Amino acid sequence: MVTGAAGNLGRAITTRLAGEGVNLVCVDRTTDALAALVQSLPSEAKVLTFAGADLSDPAVAQAMAEAAVDSFGGIDGLVNTVGGFATGPVDGDTLGQWDLMMNLNARVALVTSIAVLPVMQAARYGRIVHIAAAPGLKAGANQAAYAASKAAVLRLTESIALEHRGNRITANCILPGTIDTPQNRAAMPDAKVPDWVLPDSIARLIAFLISPEAAVVTGAAIPATGLE
Template sequence: MDEFSGLAALVTGGASGIGLATARWLSARGAHVAVLDRDTEGLPDPLAGFVADVTDDAAVRAAVEAAADRLGGLDILVNNAGVGAVGTVEDNDDVEWARVLDVNVTGLVRVSRAALPHLRESAYAAIVNTCSIAGHAGLPQRALYSATKGAVQALTLAMAADHVGEGIRVNCVNPGTVDTPWVRRLLAATDDPDATLAALEARQPHGRLVSADEVASAIAYLAGPNSGSTTGTVLAVDGGMHGLRLPPRD
């Protein structure tokens, strides 16, 4: 329970969903944790909130510096901030493509770039990016979102290669469909939320949505000192969706 004792972690998009679950998980295991989000009202103690939009480079740099100053440095960065998008390539215009790419891909770059000088000072430096099953499985109505998550997966491997010599490990998690407020909002907007939920559960071999805590525990594993020889890894947390091919259920 004290694997992260004395370590400092920054979690983007940490005010809800997977990010909040991760921040709480790390904190409960001894880490000093800062959350970077557009709105940090209501964060539970002892999480420290810093407001920034990952599309604003100046705000990101200021928030990362403030977080590092508050925590006494940075050992762990969890790049979790992101937005969704629904539709085929015909359904989103250039403005929406630019917006989602700016948040999900370039936003990750901005935060990593600001954090790297601090991570280089750590003996336990780790970056974990939140990717998605959509990064390597073709999902209907997710063209734009999938493009960004494919980029995040490729970027993770490139970053791992670039920074392994500096002692900075870079990995990513690829969750399946996770039971988060964002997914619940998507369900509520459908014509038949119950049927849509049942279909999402059925496409994951273990027959249910992934929990945010399950993803958080995977992130914590990749971020922790006990995984010091793990870098450039893509860890699926999807109930077997990526690798298993099961016969249809009766």
């Protein structure tokens, strides 16, 4: 299951996994973008889609998990790329930003994890990967809400890893550097783009983390900042 599947990183992940013959549950809030993604995948790819889903709603996430089990017999992996970014000083406007970041980043990670974990527990196998961020380890100025929400993702992931190690379920976080996307290029026209990380580079890392070969890696916050 890949959430935010039609985004820049989600698209790279689903494209790589589809090429490896993985059955996919693709979730995204944007119907047209999700349809375009599916159209771009190999014709033989087996894909179940959910568009317009509010992943902060436990009932929605539970329904998606049940549909995935009905279609594919189980859920081996969850890659959650849903999230948001907002900055600002700690002042009278922070509470609204705090609620937004906690909902988009922390709550979605929690709700999606809760939805898939019983299926993984029953199978005694599973892989969970969330996208965190370096400010979750140490915040900078104007990052209070965003950093706190990403710190919550890190702590959630660590807890899942320890709670479910005996069930052969791993949980890890990726801490990406600046990802080379059209949106980031437009927002930072003077930046050193060659120093940015390609979405497919992160997708390859995630493909490893959800594979059987990554069984010994769990509870980690893995930086994805290097260059190829």
